[in-house]
Amino acid sequence: QITLKESGPTLVKPTQTLTLTCTFSGFSLSTSGVGVGWIRQPPGKALEWLALIYWDDDKRYSPSLKSRLTITKDTSKNQVVLTMTNMDPVDTATYYCAHSRYYYDSSGYYVGSLGFDYWGQGTLVTVSS
Amino acid sequence: DIVMTQTPLSLSVTPGQPASISCKSSQSLLHSDGKTYLYWYLQKPGQPPQLLIYEVSNRFSGVPDRFSGSGSGTDFTLKISRVEAEDVGVYYCMQSIQLPFMYTFGQGTKLEIK
Numbered sequence: 001q002i003t004l005k006e007s008g009p010t011l012v013k014p015t016q017t018l019t020l021t022c023t024f025s026g027f028s029l030s031t032s033g034v035g036v037g038w039i040r041q042p043p044g045k046a047l048e049w050l051a052l053i054y055w056d057d058d059k060r061y062s063p064s065l066k067s068r069l070t071i072t073k074d075t076s077k078n079q080v081v082l083t084m085t086n087m088d089p090v091d092t093a094t095y096y097c098a099h100s101r102y103y104y105d106s107s108g109y110y111v112g113s114l115g116f117d118y119w120g121q122g123t124l125v126t127v128s129s
Numbered sequence: 130d131i132v133m134t135q136t137p138l139s140l141s142v143t144p145g146q147p148a149s150i151s152c153k154s155s156q157s158l159l160h161s162d163g164k165t166y167l168y169w170y171l172q173k174p175g176q177p178p179q180l181l182i183y184e185v186s187n188r189f190s191g192v193p194d195r196f197s198g199s200g201s202g203t204d205f206t207l208k209i210s211r212v213e214a215e216d217v218g219v220y221y222c223m224q225s226i227q228l229p230f231m232y233t234f235g236q237g238t239k240l241e242i243k
Contacts, residue, residue: 037232047170047178047221049232060230063130096177112184115168115223115232119177 002026004036004097004120011126012087018125022080022097029055029075033102036080037116038071040093048093052100053080087127094122131156133222133235143243148209150238152222157202159226166225169198169207172237173218181220182207214242 008020020038027034037052051071052060061069070083080097098116105111132155142148158165169182180189182198185205195210209216222235 039232046236047172047223047234049223049234052232062231098177112164113166113225114183114189115166115180115225116170116178117180117183117189119179122177 002099002118004099004118006095006097006120006123008095008123008125010124011128013129014088014127016087018082018084018087018091020082020084020095020097020123020125022082022120024078024080024097024099027099029053029073029078029080031055033104033110035100036073037098037100038080038082039096039098039116039119040091041096041122042090042093045093050084050095051082089127092125092127094124096120096122130231131158131224131226131233133224133233135220135222135235135238137238138236139239139241141241141243142209142212144214145211148212148216148240150207150220150222150240152200152205152207152235154203154205154224158205158224159202165201167198167200167205168223168225169196170221170223171216171218172221173215176218178221212240212242216240217242 004024035054038050041047051069053071068085073080097120099118101114134153136151165185167185170178172178186198197208219237219239221237225232
């Protein structure tokens, strides 16, 4: 059973750095094809993808936020950490982490991607002075 | 950047009736590997999104067969053959083909029950 849980501060001040931790179980981030991503959702608004880290430590970032984001993993702790610098009130949102997985055929060849198939419950982060 | 446009933004459906949501991308989502990386999610009230459909038309594990996805290129559709009360929420399409690599969500379609 795959589960993910986000943790971190609920309130940060403008210009501060946000650090969020995703603690997961039911899978290993050292397994080929597995990744963990971060997606956020401002109150009442749509989803926005932020970053993704793969089993091989390949990292991908939203181009619009790349300069502010860092994603890392600790495979031994089953954790993925996202840092976002220079927080602003517009960054107020629920932040989700989610499991991502490629799938392979019986010969081990890549077949496709399931996208984000399991999500955490999310954590609301408010940016305010 | 690829823009994902969903229509309608909201719909109200009588239980047992069908529903259809369109998702149009500003560029073709056909990848050079021959696959189309288009996904559908449902976000029920107060919950995180849940995966319904992956790669245009594949139902994720446990998703009822009243949900189906179709389309190609830039035009995609999610259909619910017979809406049930538990289907209320906001539906999102998502693409992951764009270079530079990124995922892009549509703006969401809110489904309500009449």
